[in-house]
Amino acid sequence: MQNGRSTWQEQEEASPYSLVNICLNFLIANLEKLCSERSDGTLCLPEHWSFPQEVADRFLGVMTWQGKLTDRTASIFQGNQMKLKLVNIQKAKISTAAFTKAFCHHKVIELDATAVHTDLPIPDIISGLCSNSWIQQNLRCLLLDSTSIPQDSRLLFFGQLTGLRVLSVFNVCFHSEDLANVSQLPKLESLDISNTMVTNISALLACKDRLKSLTMHYLKCLTMTKPQILAVIRELKCLLHLDISDHRQLKSDLAFHLLQQKDILPNVVSLDISGGSCITDGAVELFVRQRPAMQFVGLLATDAGYSDFFTTKQGLRVAGGANMSQISEALSRYRNRSCFMKEALYRLFTETFSMQVTMPAILKLVAVGMRNHPLDLPVQFTASACALNLTRQGLARGMPVRLLSEVTCLLFKALKNFPHYQQLQKNCLLSLTNSRILVDVPFDRFDAAKFVMRWLCKHENPKMQTMAVSITSILALQLSSEQTAQLKEELFMAVKELLAIVKQKTTENLDDVTLLFTLKALWNLTDESPAACSHFIENQGLAIFIQVLETFSESAIQSKVLGLWNNIAEVRELSSKLVTEDVVKHISSLLHSKEMEVSYFAAGIIAHLTSDTQPWMSHDLQRSALLQDLYATIQNWPSSSCKMTALVTYRSFKAFFPLLGNFSQPAVQLWALWAMYHVCSKNPSKYCRMLVEEEGLQFLCDIQEHSEADAQAQRIATSILDDFRMHFMNYQRPSLC
Numbered sequence: 164m165q166n167g168r169s170t171w172q173e174q175e176e177a178s179p180y181s182l183v184n185i186c187l188n189f190l191i192a193n194l195e196k197l198c199s200e201r202s203d204g205t206l207c208l209p210e211h212w213s214f215p216q217e218v219a220d221r222f223l224g225v226m227t228w229q230g231k232l233t234d235r236t237a238s239i240f241q242g243n244q245m246k247l248k249l250v251n252i253q254k255a256k257i258s259t260a261a262f263t264k265a266f267c268h269h270k271v272i273e274l275d276a277t278a279v280h281t282d283l284p285i286p287d288i289i290s291g292l293c294s295n296s297w298i299q300q301n302l303r304c305l306l307l308d309s310t311s312i313p314q315d316s317r318l319l320f321f322g323q324l325t326g327l328r329v330l331s332v333f334n335v336c337f338h339s340e341d342l343a344n345v346s347q348l349p350k351l352e353s354l355d356i357s358n359t360m361v362t363n364i365s366a367l368l369a370c371k372d373r374l375k376s377l378t379m380h381y382l383k384c385l386t387m388t389k390p391q392i393l394a395v396i397r398e399l400k401c402l403l404h405l406d407i408s409d410h411r412q413l414k415s416d417l418a419f420h421l422l423q424q425k426d427i428l429p430n431v432v433s434l435d436i437s438g439g440s441c442i443t444d445g446a447v448e449l450f451v452r453q454r455p456a457m458q459f460v461g462l463l464a465t466d467a468g469y470s471d472f473f474t475t476k477q478g479l480r481v482a483g484g485a486n487m488s489q490i491s492e493a494l495s496r497y498r499n500r501s502c503f504m505k506e507a508l509y510r511l512f513t514e515t516f517s518m519q520v521t522m523p524a525i526l527k528l529v530a531v532g533m534r535n536h537p538l539d540l541p542v543q544f545t546a547s548a549c550a551l552n553l554t555r556q557g558l559a560r561g562m563p564v565r566l567l568s569e570v571t572c573l574l575f576k577a578l579k580n581f582p583h584y585q586q587l588q589k590n591c592l593l594s595l596t597n598s599r600i601l602v603d604v605p606f607d608r609f610d611a612a613k614f615v616m617r618w619l620c621k622h623e624n625p626k627m628q629t630m631a632v633s634i635t636s637i638l639a640l641q642l643s644s645e646q647t648a649q650l651k652e653e654l655f656m657a658v659k660e661l662l663a664i665v666k667q668k669t670t671e672n673l674d675d676v677t678l679l680f681t682l683k684a685l686w687n688l689t690d691e692s693p694a695a696c697s698h699f700i701e702n703q704g705l706a707i708f709i710q711v712l713e714t715f716s717e718s719a720i721q722s723k724v725l726g727l728w729n730n731i732a733e734v735r736e737l738s739s740k741l742v743t744e745d746v747v748k749h750i751s752s753l754l755h756s757k758e759m760e761v762s763y764f765a766a767g768i769i770a771h772l773t774s775d776t777q778p779w780m781s782h783d784l785q786r787s788a789l790l791q792d793l794y795a796t797i798q799n800w801p802s803s804s805c806k807m808t809a810l811v812t813y814r815s816f817k818a819f820f821p822l823l824g825n826f827s828q829p830a831v832q833l834w835a836l837w838a839m840y841h842v843c844s845k846n847p848s849k850y851c852r853m854l855v856e857e858e859g860l861q862f863l864c865d866i867q868e869h870s871e872a873d874a875q876a877q878r879i880a881t882s883i884l885d886d887f888r889m890h891f892m893n894y895q896r897p898s899l900c
């Protein structure tokens with residue numbers, strides 16, 4: 164980005180958390196454990212602890228950010244163990260009593276009480292602060308944006324805070340009389356009265372010789388005429404920063420008139436007139452040329468900012484919609500104003516159509532906008548579309564994982580806040596089709612799986628359905644078996660829906676990508692999930708899959724069908740359902756397939772089914788024949804370390820153990836050993852660890868030493884153990900046989 168300010172953000176996103184932050188996060192997460200409890204139920208730090216002021220300020224800031232500041236926790240700031248100077252309690256829900264006790268004895272020079280809960284209204288904040296004469300004289304900065312004032316209270320007593328230089332009452336029920344009192348403050352330099360009830364700004368004349376910054380965005384109740392307002396502004400000779408931006412819908416032409424004035428604002432360096440009507444490039448240009456010190460002009464949602472003057476002028480920042488730098492400036496400046504956020508995001512969206520480079524700084528600003536306006540549908544919707552285009556395909560690769568994670572979480576939050584808004588849902592779904600996000604980025608996969616499975620059953624257009632199916636197949640593997648088990652309802656619906664898709668494709672004789680994704684999803688969903696396996700059987704899965712085998716002869720399809728049947732065969736309570744004439748006919752034929760993985764999966768099913776004599780009571784001859792065939796087939800296979808088209812993976816070896824322990828069925832043992840050796844040779848670190856953790860080594864040792872064991876089985880067991888020793892030689896030596 165050309166925007167110099169953005170680079171630190173990029174670096175911060177891409178680098179590890181700072182040690183201080185890690186420590187603070189740990190302390191805050193464990194506050195309950197570390198602190199003792201007072202008799203009134205509030206927390207108290209261990210006696211000998213004390214924090215230097217900078218750390219204490221940050222500690223409070225992080226607590227506030229995480230939403231952990233409450234009456235119970237704020238009490239750790241009582242007394243003198245923590246020394247606070249910059250107090251940040253944004254959005255906290257604390258009572259007046261807790262506020263006064265915890266914070267008003269510190270030497271506070273700044274208080275940010277933006278959007279605190281109504282339990283702590285402005286008059287209480289002021290009287291709390293004024294209870295300490297040091298604060299009364301030394302508090303410099305007070306931010307009270309979106310804070311409440313009870314109906315019955317009239318005049319606010321700001322006049323007592325005589326040290327105040329910066330005051331912000333954006334979106335507060337603040338009247339002209341309050342302004343009159345505030346204007347008397349002897350040191351006031353910066354004032355934000357945006358979106359307040361002020362009708363008359365004449366009182367500002369009282370501070371005309373000290374006011375440097377005046378923000379009066381969307382001052383909707385003003386009753387003065389344009390000349391009257393301009394007459395006041397003209398008197399504010401020290402003003403360096405003026406913001407008279409407005410909602411576009413109000414069609415205010417105050418800025419238009421201001422721009423015509425020659426002898427106004429001689430020292431101004433920053434002027435914000437975004438949203439104003441009738442503003443032209445020429446008028447702004449003239450104004451800026453007459454004031455060469457100007458560094459910033461806000462022109463978003465106006466007709467200005469497009470001429471060469473603005474895109475070439477050095478040292479002038481513009482918040483606007485004409486180019487990427489202007490949009491970036493707007494996203495950054497207007498992060499707290501939803502009306503402009505919307506506008507800037509909309510401009511950004513059109514810019515992203517032709518975007519070729521990764522822009523982490525811009526994506527970060529989009530995330531900030533989403534976080535700041537969670538309940539604003541246009542912001543959420545436009546932001547989700549921007550996020551999508553900013554991370555599409557290759558672009559995500561250059562984005563820091565932490566940023567992608569934040570964006571993904573915000574998208575899912577939007578989904579929860581607007582459950583019935585289809586296009587937003589589509590954007591969330593589309594973002595998950597991004598392989599970098601789906602594979603590398605941390606986010607709540609359980610929630611995501613739930614959402615995607617529900618989506619699956621919505622009968623959306625085929626393209627969206629294919630996406631939902633493909634995401635399901637990948638997410639299914641990323642959930643733990645416990646999580647899959649918790650997805651009861653969704654799992655049932657998803658299996659049913661996926662089977663319906665398979666059935667339809669089979670009837671239409673259409674082996675497209677959707678069919679392949681669907682088979683893959685079913686395969687992966689049933690992996691280690693007895694519940695999914697039983698839903699499969701309840702929904703006529705066996706009959707449908709036999710139909711698939713009889714309709715299509717591609718090995719890619721066959722191996723997925725057999726892979727899924729393997730999952731069922733591994734479930735003791737269900738495996739007998741596979742012992743039917745049709746199923747056995749197909750697997751014994753596919754055992755001889757030339758495609759290694761087809762033969763492999765067929766063999767696996769046979770191994771599992773024959774290892775249990777129960778279902779074969781009246782067909783024991785058939786069982787023996789299958790076992791012989793299995794044994795003979797494995798003799799003809801290449802070595803276990805051979806390559807197969809499908810990458811076989813297992814989450815656990817536990818299903819193999821019953822197969823390994825029975826020496827009267829060498830063919831079954833042999834298949835299990837071949838399979839284990841195969842995966843161990845492909846991914847030694849994963850599967851060697853699994854062998855140790857699941858206590859599988861003992862089975863291998865037993866086979867190696869057993870007098871009746873099959874010679875080939877012994878050879879494979881020995882090979883696995885040898886490889887295992889080699890793999891762990893340098894760093895771990897579990898005792899072996």
Ligand SMILES: *[C@@H]1O[C@H](CO)[C@@H](O)[C@H](O)[C@H]1NC(C)=O
Nearest residue numbers: 318319320321322344347348
């Ligand atoms: C208004 O402010 C002045 C100081 O500037 C103060 O003396 C006075 O008490 C304030 N009035 C009210 C009603 O707060």
Ligand SMILES: *[C@@H]1O[C@H](CO)[C@@H](O)[C@H](O)[C@H]1NC(C)=O
Nearest residue numbers: 363364365366386387388391
């Ligand atoms: C604004 O206040 C000033 C000073 O109190 C007063 O003279 C003026 O008439 C007021 N203007 C309006 C439009 O109310």
Ligand SMILES: *[C@@H]1O[C@H](CO)[C@@H](O)[C@H](O)[C@H]1NC(C)=O
Nearest residue numbers: 473474475481486487488489
């Ligand atoms: C966009 O405009 C700014 C001035 O507002 C200029 O500095 C910048 O070079 C322009 N960027 C592009 C990409 O044209």
Ligand SMILES: *[C@@H]1O[C@H](CO)[C@@H](O)[C@H](O)[C@H]1NC(C)=O
Nearest residue numbers: 253275277495496497498499
């Ligand atoms: C936006 O509001 C937050 C408080 O919610 C404040 O800390 C931040 O400085 C504001 N940012 C801008 C650019 O106004």
Ligand SMILES: *[C@@H]1O[C@H](CO)[C@@H](O)[C@H](O)[C@H]1NC(C)=O
Nearest residue numbers: 515516517518548551552555
């Ligand atoms: C950005 O998103 C829009 C709508 O989702 C799409 O039409 C457009 O093609 C996307 N642009 C790029 C370059 O992907």
Ligand SMILES: *[C@@H]1O[C@H](CO)[C@@H](O)[C@H](O)[C@H]1NC(C)=O
Nearest residue numbers: 683686687690809810811812
């Ligand atoms: C999931 O499906 C893929 C693709 O079909 C396959 O390679 C993989 O082995 C399956 N994993 C499990 C555990 O079923």
Ligand SMILES: *[C@@H]1O[C@H](CO)[C@@H](O)[C@H](O)[C@H]1NC(C)=O
Nearest residue numbers: 774775776824825826827828
């Ligand atoms: C081993 O398999 C045979 C059938 O081949 C069965 O009768 C026997 O019970 C099994 N032994 C164990 C220990 O499971």
